Amino acid sequence: MLKVGYIGLGIMGKSMARNILKAGFPLVVHNRSRGPVNELVQEGAQAASSPQEVASQVDVVFTNLPDSPDVELVALGSNGIIQSARPGLIFVDNSTIKPATARHIAQKLGEKGVACLDAPVSGGDVGAREGKLTIMVGGPAEALEKVRPVFEAMGKSITHVGDAGAGQIAKAANQIMVAAQMVAMGELLIFAQKSGADPRKVVEAIRGGAAQCWTLDVKPPRLFTENRQPGFKAYMQAKDLNIILETARQYGISLPSCCVDSQLFNSMVAQGWGEMDNSAVIGVIEQLASETLKTS
Numbered sequence: 001m002l003k004v005g006y007i008g009l010g011i012m013g014k015s016m017a018r019n020i021l022k023a024g025f026p027l028v029v030h031n032r033s034r035g036p037v038n039e040l041v042q043e044g045a046q047a048a049s050s051p052q053e054v055a056s057q058v059d060v061v062f063t064n065l066p067d068s069p070d071v072e073l074v075a076l077g078s079n080g081i082i083q084s085a086r087p088g089l090i091f092v093d094n095s096t097i098k099p100a101t102a103r104h105i106a107q108k109l110g111e112k113g114v115a116c117l118d119a120p121v122s123g124g125d126v127g128a129r130e131g132k133l134t135i136m137v138g139g140p141a142e143a144l145e146k147v148r149p150v151f152e153a154m155g156k157s158i159t160h161v162g163d164a165g166a167g168q169i170a171k172a173a174n175q176i177m178v179a180a181q182m183v184a185m186g187e188l189l190i191f192a193q194k195s196g197a198d199p200r201k202v203v204e205a206i207r208g209g210a211a212q213c214w215t216l217d218v219k220p221p222r223l224f225t226e227n228r229q230p231g232f233k234a235y236m237q238a239k240d241l242n243i244i245l246e247t248a249r250q251y252g253i254s255l256p257s258c259c260v261d262s263q264l265f266n267s268m269v270a271q272g273w274g275e276m277d278n279s280a281v282i283g284v285i286e287q288l289a290s291e292t293l294k295t296s
Helices: 011-022 034-042 051-057 068-076 099-110 124-130 141-154 166-194 199-206 214-224 234-251 256-270 278-289
Strands: 004-007 027-030 060-063 090-093 115-118 133-138 155-162
Touching (some): 004 011, 004 051, 011 027, 011 141, 027 051, 060 141, 068 090, 068 099, 099 115, 099 166, 099 234, 115 141, 115 166, 166 278, 199 214, 214 278, 256 278
Parallel strands (some): 090 115, 133 155
Antiparallel strands (some): 115 133
């Protein structure tokens, strides 16, 4: 059985690491703050003091970190995975980062004989806890097959998209749709209410038609009870949209609606709402409409 390392135990990473442990894989964990490490150690994991130490003890090492510079530092830094790199080690990144960064890391670790998979995920905190994430994978197919049993402990859908960076491109595409849905949901709720209809009834009416989507199934009940806590934090959504637009500029792609969505989420962050759920972008819509969603 593969011995697994997991670095980055935030909202998503801790649940994903826990599911790996529950599936019976020996697990070594590392995180900047000690609390999540202690939780998993009590459940049977082993702690390590650095990414280098994690990588030295395992067959496959996962990372789940906030942004591209964080992954690059953990992978290639002075106490990073590269310091314990050796042929046969597999590196898997579950973070959402720039495709160009994923390719750069794959090149550098590849020179040491490490197979690299960029494998961002979708499904939020609920999917992470329940082991029902969607996993989008870029990198060598043979490496994916070796770690597939570990992926199956975390997710229900595992798709090999292509070579290094392709997983991150798929996740960026996913985040274009997610952001658009969150903004559209906020708009339709405020539109319905301010125009004189009950937004709860409107959601009930349109969920059975062409507007049906995961966002309408999951998010309105939370918003109607004034619950805007994460799920998936708004500042991470803003970060993902910034990655998308930077990549789009690199390839000369125009993404007009994504530009507007990015402005709305960056407005959230600027107002101090970045720790809220990405569905809380409705707060910006409320400001623009001078209308507050009524809650029970």
